[in-house]
Amino acid sequence: MAEGNLDGKVAVITGGARGMGAATVRRFVAEGARVLIGDVLDDEGTALAAELGEAARFVHLDVSSEAEWTAARDAALEAFGQIDVLVNNAGVLLFRTIQETSLDDYKRVLGINLEGTFLGVRIIGAHMLERGSGSIVNISSADGMKGANGLGAYCSTKWGIRGLTRVAAMEYGHRGVRVNSVHPGGVDTSMGNPFSEERAEVNKRYHMVPLQRVGDPDEVARVSAFLASDAASYLCGSEIAVDGGMLTGQYYVGFPGAPGVE
Numbered sequence: 029m030a031e032g033n034l035d036g037k038v039a040v041i042t043g044g045a046r047g048m049g050a051a052t053v054r055r056f057v058a059e060g061a062r063v064l065i066g067d068v069l070d071d072e073g074t075a076l077a078a079e080l081g082e083a084a085r086f087v088h089l090d091v092s093s094e095a096e097w098t099a100a101r102d103a104a105l106e107a108f109g110q111i112d113v114l115v116n117n118a119g120v121l122l123f124r125t126i127q128e129t130s131l132d133d134y135k136r137v138l139g140i141n142l143e144g145t146f147l148g149v150r151i152i153g154a155h156m157l158e159r160g161s162g163s164i165v166n167i168s169s170a171d172g173m174k175g176a177n178g179l180g181a182y183c184s185t186k187w188g189i190r191g192l193t194r195v196a197a198m199e200y201g202h203r204g205v206r207v208n209s210v211h212p213g214g215v216d217t218s219m220g221n222p223f224s225e226e227r228a229e230v231n232k233r234y235h236m237v238p239l240q241r242v243g244d245p246d247e248v249a250r251v252s253a254f255l256a257s258d259a260a261s262y263l264c265g266s267e268i269a270v271d272g273g274m275l276t277g278q279y280y281v282g283f284p285g286a287p288g289v290e
């Protein structure tokens with residue numbers, strides 16, 4: 029996508045202080061948007077906003093707090109006058125079997141990933157509905173389309189985000205606001221690569237994925253930028269996998285067409 033496809037647009041991006049969120053902030057600014065970064069990581073968020081200058085502001089936003097969402101909306105409106113795009117990207121991962129997951133653990137992950145997304149869709153969505161235009165991008169996961177061992181709480185939220193997106197698409201679409209979800213596979217961030225291994229090392233774990241490698245955060249950011257842009261004017265309720273083919277199927281290892289077998 030050429031630079032400038034988000035000229036004049038204002039975006040709120042949650043979890044924007046690092047990882048995929050920070051890549052999305054950079055991508056959006058490069059394409060002409062002004063961005064309010066919301067995150068609980070104040071130092072990282074403030075530093076990123078300072079680096080990007082007038083086009084970016086940081087606000088402390090714990091997405092599980094309704095009051096902080098309202099304050100973030102007001103901060104965006106005060107700084108930039110309008111909100112055209114919301115990227116609900118903030119999220120946490122908990123690697124624990126169902127048997128080892130306490131109710132408090134489960135509720136904490138739901139509170140951030142799912143309730144946080146719900147609050148954004150409702151509170152920022154209200155502003156967009158008033159204006160009669162907007163685009164909401166909800167970051168779900170490939171794990172919102174399949175199961176994954178050790179990710180009972182996380183998977184629940186990512187499937188939930190997918191359902192919420194469909195409902196919002198139905199309720200908001202006819203009022204000028206498009207709502208879509210993005211489903212990344214493995215992406216090289218502190219969540220997807222918790223031991224900060226070299227990219228080549230990480231790629232070795234992706235032998236069951238058609239593209240045979242982990243994703244770069246900007247590869248997901250580019251899809252969010254597309255969904256935010258007017259080029260995506262007929263997408264509403266779409267679920268876009270950005271996963272190197274992870275969700276296409278399972279290889280019959282050693283049989284024709286599998287990696288390593290010509």
Ligand SMILES: NC(=O)c1ccc[n+]([C@@H]2O[C@H](COP(=O)([O-])OP(=O)(O)OC[C@H]3O[C@@H](n4cnc5c(N)ncnc54)[C@H](O)[C@@H]3O)[C@@H](O)[C@H]2O)c1
Pocket residue numbers: 042043044045046047048049066067068069089090091092117118119120140167168169170211212213214215216217218219220221
């Ligand atoms: N990395 C992957 O492989 C992968 C795959 C699929 C989906 N995702 C999703 O992509 C999104 C971004 O993840 P990432 O890989 O960049 O991970 P990350 O851990 O680097 O970034 C997550 C960001 O969310 C912020 N955050 C956490 N709790 C918050 C809260 N309560 N309020 C506001 N911000 C909060 C963190 O501070 C951080 O900046 C998440 O929703 C994640 O579930 C990641």
